[in-house]
Amino acid sequence: MSYQNVKSTFVLGGARSGKSRFAENLAIDSGLERHYIATGRAWDDEMRARIATHKHDRGTLWTTHEQPIALTDTLMRLDAPGRVVLVDCLTLWLTNLMMEEASDIAAESAALAALLPRLSASIILVSNEVGLGIVPDNKMAREFRDHAGRLHQMIAANVAEVYFVAAGLPLKMKG
Amino acid sequence: MSYQNVKSTFVLGGARSGKSRFAENLAIDSGLERHYIATGRAWDDEMRARIATHKHDRGTLWTTHEQPIALTDTLMRLDAPGRVVLVDCLTLWLTNLMMEEASDIAAESAALAALLPRLSASIILVSNEVGLGIVPDNKMAREFRDHAGRLHQMIAANVAEVYFVAAGLPLKMKG
Amino acid sequence: MSYQNVKSTFVLGGARSGKSRFAENLAIDSGLERHYIATGRAWDDEMRARIATHKHDRGTLWTTHEQPIALTDTLMRLDAPGRVVLVDCLTLWLTNLMMEEASDIAAESAALAALLPRLSASIILVSNEVGLGIVPDNKMAREFRDHAGRLHQMIAANVAEVYFVAAGLPLKMKG
Numbered sequence: 001m002s003y004q005n006v007k008s009t010f011v012l013g014g015a016r017s018g019k020s021r022f023a024e025n026l027a028i029d030s031g032l033e034r035h036y037i038a039t040g041r042a043w044d045d046e047m048r049a050r051i052a053t054h055k056h057d058r059g060t061l062w063t064t065h066e067q068p069i070a071l072t073d074t075l076m077r078l079d080a081p082g083r084v085v086l087v088d089c090l091t092l093w094l095t096n097l098m099m100e101e102a103s104d105i106a107a108e109s110a111a112l113a114a115l116l117p118r119l120s121a122s123i124i125l126v127s128n129e130v131g132l133g134i135v136p137d138n139k140m141a142r143e144f145r146d147h148a149g150r151l152h153q154m155i156a157a158n159v160a161e162v163y164f165v166a167a168g169l170p171l172k173m174k175g
Numbered sequence: 176m177s178y179q180n181v182k183s184t185f186v187l188g189g190a191r192s193g194k195s196r197f198a199e200n201l202a203i204d205s206g207l208e209r210h211y212i213a214t215g216r217a218w219d220d221e222m223r224a225r226i227a228t229h230k231h232d233r234g235t236l237w238t239t240h241e242q243p244i245a246l247t248d249t250l251m252r253l254d255a256p257g258r259v260v261l262v263d264c265l266t267l268w269l270t271n272l273m274m275e276e277a278s279d280i281a282a283e284s285a286a287l288a289a290l291l292p293r294l295s296a297s298i299i300l301v302s303n304e305v306g307l308g309i310v311p312d313n314k315m316a317r318e319f320r321d322h323a324g325r326l327h328q329m330i331a332a333n334v335a336e337v338y339f340v341a342a343g344l345p346l347k348m349k350g
Numbered sequence: 351m352s353y354q355n356v357k358s359t360f361v362l363g364g365a366r367s368g369k370s371r372f373a374e375n376l377a378i379d380s381g382l383e384r385h386y387i388a389t390g391r392a393w394d395d396e397m398r399a400r401i402a403t404h405k406h407d408r409g410t411l412w413t414t415h416e417q418p419i420a421l422t423d424t425l426m427r428l429d430a431p432g433r434v435v436l437v438d439c440l441t442l443w444l445t446n447l448m449m450e451e452a453s454d455i456a457a458e459s460a461a462l463a464a465l466l467p468r469l470s471a472s473i474i475l476v477s478n479e480v481g482l483g484i485v486p487d488n489k490m491a492r493e494f495r496d497h498a499g500r501l502h503q504m505i506a507a508n509v510a511e512v513y514f515v516a517a518g519l520p521l522k523m524k525g
Contacts, residue, residue: 012342014307014481016499046489129341131189132364133308133483134316139221141484149191153343164341166479166514167362168503169523173344187517189482304516306364308483309491314396324366328518339516348519 007122008159009175012129012152018168020088023126024058030122032084036062037074039093054088068096069103072112075119083121090127090155094147098140105147113154125155129164182297183334184350187304187327193343195263198301199233205297207259211237212249214268229263243271244278247287250294258296265302265330269322273315280322288329300330304339357472358509359525362479362502368518370438373476374408380472382434386412387424389443404438418446419453422462425469433471440477440505444497448490455497463504475505479514 009026013019027034036058042048055064067074071093078085087093097103116123131149136142156162161175184201188194202209211233217223230239242249246268253260262268272278291298306324311317331337336350359376363369377384386408392398405414417424421443428435437443447453466473481499486492506512511525 010342014479014499015485015495016481016503018499018503129189129482130484131191131482132304132306134305134311134320135190136484145190145484149189149193149342152341153191153193156342156344162342162344164346166502166523167360167499167506167512169506169512171346171514171521171523173341173346185517304364306366307479307481309480309486309495310365320365324364324368324517327516328366328368331517331519337517337519339521346521348516348521 008116008119009122009124009161009163010152010155010159011124011126011163011165011170012156012173013126013163013165014129014132017165019126019128019165020054021168022163022165022170023086023088023124026124027084027086027122028061030084032082032122034062035078035083035085035121036064037071037078037085037087038064038066039068039071039087039089039096041068041092041096068093069100072108072115075112075115075121075123079119079121081120084124085121086124086126088126090125090151091130091148094144094151098144098147106150109147109151109154113151113158116155116158123159125159127152127155183291183294184297184299184336184338185327185330185334186299186301186338186340186345187331187348188301188338188340189304189307192340194301194303194340195229196343197338197340197345198261198263198299201299202259202261202297203236205259207257207297209237210253210258210260210296211239212246212253212260212262213239213241214243214246214262214264214271216243216267216271243268244275247283247290250287250290250298254294254296256295259299260296261299261301263301265300265326266305266323269319269326273319273322281325284322284326284329288326288333291330291333298334300334302327302330358466358469359472359474359511359513360502360505360509361474361476361513361515361520362506362523363476363513363515364479364482367515369476369478369515370404371518372513372515372520373436373438373474376474377434377436377472380434382432382472384412385428385433385435385471386414387421387428387435387437388414388416389418389421389437389439389446391418391442391446418443419450422458422465425462425465425473429469429471431470434474435471436474436476438476440475440501441480441498444494444501448494448497456500459497459501459504463501463508466505466508473509475509477502477505
């Protein structure tokens, strides 16, 4: 496996699975200059509290970039050798895209996936697996599940390593 | 492991996990004459669109059999050496059985599982894991989850290979 | 790995995944005196039927202790070398704690996890993974998911072996 290949990692897991912590430790262990792209929008108190807790838990050795929509552009802008860029998380990014009526989610997903092998920075992408419960009653939730599943397949195909995290434990699916 | 045993495969995964694509590739790689049993009922436009997309994506080298209920009978009828029969998917079959008030789902599930080791064709069964979310509010969804989980256990016990698919990546659970 | 360490096991899985059966077989295979802590409360007919079915399926070679809340105390009381204590399941215990307004779930979870490495009995804990579906609409379900995920991480960090069970098949995550 080439040096280039080993630098992109996809971390998939459930809610409170420890996936963010695992991804942060991967970034720390890399020894690279750490950048964090937070895709979550603080649109209510519950969300604001979660974001603040996460930021506090990460400590001060990260540069945090809040970017709910223009993820691909931000990755290009931040790209540089010697850096690790952690994106947490793709499902919040998808949620934000779905709120923007004009966005073409399939095209945005494909553009993100296609960018990954061309970056010089180490990239770690975190996402929530949401497709293992009962089919949701409402159509928007079903569409969200579909978008997330398709995005996850594209990302997994374009990174060197994929981990599934449950109960804080990583299971290597690829790499 | 005997030749007979290695021919039956169960592919379990979430929504948009890539499980159908993975199963189709297993069938293609077998080099056998390909049959496809579609259990989904086109009862609304969303479902009709999903079925049409799947059929188009498979291309023309498959014989497709639409069979929402009589799955076990259809497998017996199609059974022949030199064939691979892909069933997509068991959760839609269960949904259809639940709509039929007279059906005994436990008995139907047991009959399907018991048939598998006696077939001469290679069989690939695809199903959705639906039991890894929050307990659903409504009783029918909980019953569906129970039926699906019990069926999956019976199928897994009666096939040679079981894969769990997430983000397009297979994880071998048995075989 | 020390003798002490190999005696604690965490079995995580979905609804009807076969996780309880797998855990019971681990206990039976241990050859130890078998104790069973049932955390479920028979608060309606559906639940009562599930509990009765489980109890019947286990047979008579178990001592059953019904304990919806004071799980940590009960584990301390039952602790003795030569015993295996199976707890089924942690998510029902969490549900019961959430019904008690006074309970501090984070503290209770931490106390349970911290106790595990100090016990002389073999301990097998069963729990439902509930975090792999769509984000639930209601806040209590989201809080439950968060509590469960955090508890699972703490338990997994404090036991010797962790299994994820799907379709009746165990996947070893740790140990």
